[in-house]
Amino acid sequence: MSVAAVRTVTLTVNGTERTARTEVRTLLSDFLRNALGLTGTHVGCEEGICGSCTVLLEGVPVRACLMLAVQAEGARVETVEGLAQNGELTGLQSAMRDEHGLQCGFCTPGILMSLTAAEREGLSEEETTGQVLAGHRCRCTGYAGIRAAVARRRKESEATP
Numbered sequence: 001m002s003v004a005a006v007r008t009v010t011l012t013v014n015g016t017e018r019t020a021r022t023e024v025r026t027l028l029s030d031f032l033r034n035a036l037g038l039t040g041t042h043v044g045c046e047e048g049i050c051g052s053c054t055v056l057l058e059g060v061p062v063r064a065c066l067m068l069a070v071q072a073e074g075a076r077v078e079t080v081e082g083l084a085q086n087g088e089l090t091g092l093q094s095a096m097r098d099e100h101g102l103q104c105g106f107c108t109p110g111i112l113m114s115l116t117a118a119e120r121e122g123l124s125e126e127e128t129t130g131q132v133l134a135g136h137r138c139r140c141t142g143y144a145g146i147r148a149a150v151a152r153r154r155k156e157s158e159a160t161p
Contacts, residue, residue: 009069013038014082024070028062029053031069032079040080040109044137051136054110055079061114061135080109083116091156092119095149103140111136111146125154 010019013036020035027046032038032055041064044050048063055064056078083090089097092115102108114135118128128150133143 007070009035009073011069011072011074012076014078022069024068026069027065028055028067028069028072028077029064032064032077035069038079038081042106042109044106049137050107051110051114052107054113054136056113056117059117059120061117078113078116080112083112090116092116092149092153095152095156096146099145099148099152101141101145101149107136107138107140111138115146115150119153119157125150 004023004025006021007024008019008021009031010017012018013032018036020031022031022035026035029041029043032041033043041055042052043065044052046065048066051063053064054061056062057067057072058076059078083093093112096102096108096112101111111133114132115128118132123132129143129147133146138146
């Protein structure tokens, strides 16, 4: 029986440099959850289909269940735990809450991360709901509340000079 290779991985997660030792075969999702204790990144299908494990890697949404932790070495990673600042929800998080864009909440972290990236990129409401949400599987909401939250955020951003 061979011993799995172990390596030290250092990431900047939600603005803080974090280092932990892990097997080289450890997925980024498992590294975040188990080595760093950030359980907001959910693991659903482990095949990249459901989108629950989506995090931002250097600002780009990625499926953390499809990437090894060692591949993210030195990168900037944002998880759902890093969205709220000083206990204050982001506008997107508030819109999701107020528009009932979640039910069981399992897929919500991944959806929030993808929508956050889309909002930062300035994607239109149609692009956001069509392209971004197409990569997520939500079995509870029917997407109506999520789409309402996206529409609300679009109106709020247009109203703010």
